[in-house]
Amino acid sequence: MSDVKKIATRESYGEALAALGEEYKDIVVLDADLAGATKTSVFKKKFPERHFDCGIAEGNMMGIAAGLAAAGKIPFASTFAMFAAGRAFEQVRNSIGYPHLNVKIGATHAGISVGEDGASHQCLEDIGLMRTIPGMVILSPADDTEARLAVRAAVEHDGPVYMRFGRAAVPVLFDENYKFEIGKGVVLKEGTDVSIIANGLCVSGALEAAEKLAEEGINAEVINICTIKPLDEELVVASAKKTGKVVTAEEHNIIGGLGSAVAEVLSEQCPTPMYRIGVRDRFGESGPGGELVKKYELDGEGIYKQVKAFLTK
Amino acid sequence: MNNQDLKKICNEVRKDIVTEVHAAKSGHPGGSLSAAEIYTFLYFEEMNIDPEKPLDPKRDRFVLSKGHTSPGYYAVMAERGYFPKEELTTFRKTGSRLQGHPSMRYLEGIDMSSGSLGQGISAAVGMALAAKVNGDDYRVYTLLGDGEIEEGQVWEASMFAAAKNLDNLVVIVDNNNLQIDGTIDTVNSPYPIDKKFEAFNFHVVCADGHDFDSLRAAFKEARETKGQPTAIIAKTVKGKGVSFMENEAAWHGSAPNDEQYATAMADLEKIGEEL
Numbered sequence: 229m230s231d232v233k234k235i236a237t238r239e240s241y242g243e244a245l246a247a248l249g250e251e252y253k254d255i256v257v258l259d260a261d262l263a264g265a266t267k268t269s270v271f272k273k274k275f276p277e278r279h280f281d282c283g284i285a286e287g288n289m290m291g292i293a294a295g296l297a298a299a300g301k302i303p304f305a306s307t308f309a310m311f312a313a314g315r316a317f318e319q320v321r322n323s324i325g326y327p328h329l330n331v332k333i334g335a336t337h338a339g340i341s342v343g344e345d346g347a348s349h350q351c352l353e354d355i356g357l358m359r360t361i362p363g364m365v366i367l368s369p370a371d372d373t374e375a376r377l378a379v380r381a382a383v384e385h386d387g388p389v390y391m392r393f394g395r396a397a398v399p400v401l402f403d404e405n406y407k408f409e410i411g412k413g414v415v416l417k418e419g420t421d422v423s424i425i426a427n428g429l430c431v432s433g434a435l436e437a438a439e440k441l442a443e444e445g446i447n448a449e450v451i452n453i454c455t456i457k458p459l460d461e462e463l464v465v466a467s468a469k470k471t472g473k474v475v476t477a478e479e480h481n482i483i484g485g486l487g488s489a490v491a492e493v494l495s496e497q498c499p500t501p502m503y504r505i506g507v508r509d510r511f512g513e514s515g516p517g518g519e520l521v522k523k524y525e526l527d528g529e530g531i532y533k534q535v536k537a538f539l540t541k
Numbered sequence: 542m543n544n545q546d547l548k549k550i551c552n553e554v555r556k557d558i559v560t561e562v563h564a565a566k567s568g569h570p571g572g573s574l575s576a577a578e579i580y581t582f583l584y585f586e587e588m589n590i591d592p593e594k595p596l597d598p599k600r601d602r603f604v605l606s607k608g609h610t611s612p613g614y615y616a617v618m619a620e621r622g623y624f625p626k627e628e629l630t631t632f633r634k635t636g637s638r639l640q641g642h643p644s645m646r647y648l649e650g651i652d653m654s655s656g657s658l659g660q661g662i663s664a665a666v667g668m669a670l671a672a673k674v675n676g677d678d679y680r681v682y683t684l685l686g687d688g689e690i691e692e693g694q695v696w697e698a699s700m701f702a703a704a705k706n707l708d709n710l711v712v713i714v715d716n717n718n719l720q721i722d723g724t725i726d727t728v729n730s731p732y733p734i735d736k737k738f739e740a741f742n743f744h745v746v747c748a749d750g751h752d753f754d755s756l757r758a759a760f761k762e763a764r765e766t767k768g769q770p771t772a773i774i775a776k777t778v779k780g781k782g783v784s785f786m787e788n789e790a791a792w793h794g795s796a797p798n799d800e801q802y803a804t805a806m807a808d809l810e811k812i813g814e815e816l
Contacts (some may be wrong), residue, residue, distance in 0.1 A: 237598065256674060277674070278674065280670065282701055283697075283700070283701065285694075285697035285700070285701070286699035287659075287660075287663070287694050287697065288663045288666075288694050288698050288701060290663070290700070291660050291662070291664050291666070291667065291694065291698065292660075292663050292664070292666050292667035292670065292701065293666035293667060294653070294663070294664045294667060294668040295604075295653065295663065295666060295667020295668040295669075295670070295671065296668070296669060296670060296671045297667060297798070298602075298645070298652065298653055298667070299598075299602075299667070299668045299671030299675075300598065301671050301674065303667075317659055319657075319663070319694075322656065322657040322660060323653075323654075323657075323660045323663065323664055325648075326654055327644070327646055327653065327654040328643050328646060347782020352733070370598065396610065402682070413787075466794075476639075499696075521623075529724060
């Protein structure tokens with residue numbers, strides 16, 4: 229896939245904000261000394277009077293975002309997923325979630341693809357944390373196209389939104405005809421033998437795995453679930469009913485994320501044999517992001533192998 | 542409004558506070574009573590507000606960062622006409638708009654939900670920043686406990702407020718010297734409070750939190766201060782006005798029984814008669 233264009237979704241985030249800034253004058257962007265890394269520097273360059281660096285103080289940044297939203301602005305609070313969802317969890321819960329304020333959290337550098345920085349910066353629990361907050365919308369886009377559409381959808385949505393972006397460049401999968409709606413999953417490939425439900429950088433891996441499986445006569449359905457909350461339960465249940473076997477794939481701990489969300493829905497509405505692909509309840513480690521994605525079997529080959537093992541069990 | 546009228550209202554606020562907490566059989570009277578003059582001065586003199594238009598975008602904002610002293614907040618809101626006084630006895634009860642800690646989603650007029658210490662000040666800073674971005678001239682007031690300022694977030698917010706020259710922000714510290722585990726200097730001393738805010742580039746005013754002349758001068762000074770936020774360090778007595786609650790840490794978060802309630806109300810009636 230060397231000819232495929234690759235863009236990191238954090239780039240998409242910064243570009244989308246800069247583009248939306250013209251249209252939505254109430255957008256303001258907050259950073260915690262990481263504007264270069266979160267790519268909101270693109271917005272900052274265009275709208276310096278609407279960008280505020282809070283310094284290295286993420287809890288306070290979330291509170292400031294809450295106050296801005298209470299006064300009618302549309303704040304985007306940006307930092308690494310580790311600090312947005314982890315360090316500032318209680319501020320997000322009590323100052324943003326509980327009063328249901330219109331704050332958008334742009335969490336970049338999620339997952340092990342952060343690479344060399346290692347486990348302290350590889351957030352694998354953010355989705356789990358954010359899912360427990362009532363009213364929080366959670367988006368984990370798969371590519372540049374979807375990430376840009378997700379940022380627009382977040383602006384248009386009234387209420388708190390947590391957006392998860394990656395550091396590493398990932399293949400551009402979708403073109404300008406791609407339709408995005410909060411709460412709606414997208415069937416990328418129809419199939420009958422197994423459902424692979426993925427998000428984030430695992431979507432391209434899931435598509436690759438489906439190709440490999442097809443070569444062996446296994447017809448996998450691939451679903452992209454960008455919105456983890458509210459989850460497209462109807463689509464998940466319909467696919468599970470059709471294929472009778474479900475695999476989830478995500479760059480997150482297998483506890484608390486997409487796999488858990490899908491398992492919760494299926495166990496109540498349509499009990500189905502399942503396997504969760506993700507980081508198996510351990511911390512990450514240092515290494516080039518691409519190598520770690522392979523090592524933790526979140527790439528096409530890794531997903532293929534795990535789906536195959538699940539199907540032959 | 543003259544001091545005599547403010548004092549009368551303030552005494553009603555104190556009666557409301559003990560009535561709420563007694564009716565709920567729980568709540569935080571000590572820090573509500575210590576801040577009664579501050580609440581009264583803000584809602585009857587200082588702030589540009591209209592209970593008929595609680596969501597007016599041009600209104601001054603108040604964030605109760607020390608959210609547990611909601612009895613004082615609700616008392617002054619009821620006295621000011623935001624909701625009927627009879628509702629005060631629903632405080633903390635199932636279905637009440639008067640949640641244990643203030644929620645903007647339950648009661649219109651509350652500018653920010655609060656309760657988790659150290660967080661309200663950040664929201665107040667965000668509101669003050671929004672005013673600057675929009676070119677609005679409303680002011681933002683936030684009330685903190687002296688124990689609360691042990692939270693690191695208070696200083697993150699203060700650093701930001703001064704760095705961004707938010708002169709439309711007034712931070713009031715209710716310095717009643719008591720927190721749950723004892724006096725603030727024995728638990729984890731934040732003293733000297735004035736020097737700390739000065740070091741964070743605030744304009745600092747020390748005031749007597751039970752004296753309306755002192756509060757009037759402090760808030761005037763805050764309004765006249767340009768280019769930096771103001772911190773008013775208000776020296777107060779925890780439990781003020783109720784003889785057996787004064788300077789007693791135990792009354793931080795407990796409710797009077799029927800007998801104690803009668804004594805408290807008698808204390809306050811007496812103060813009222815003398816006004």
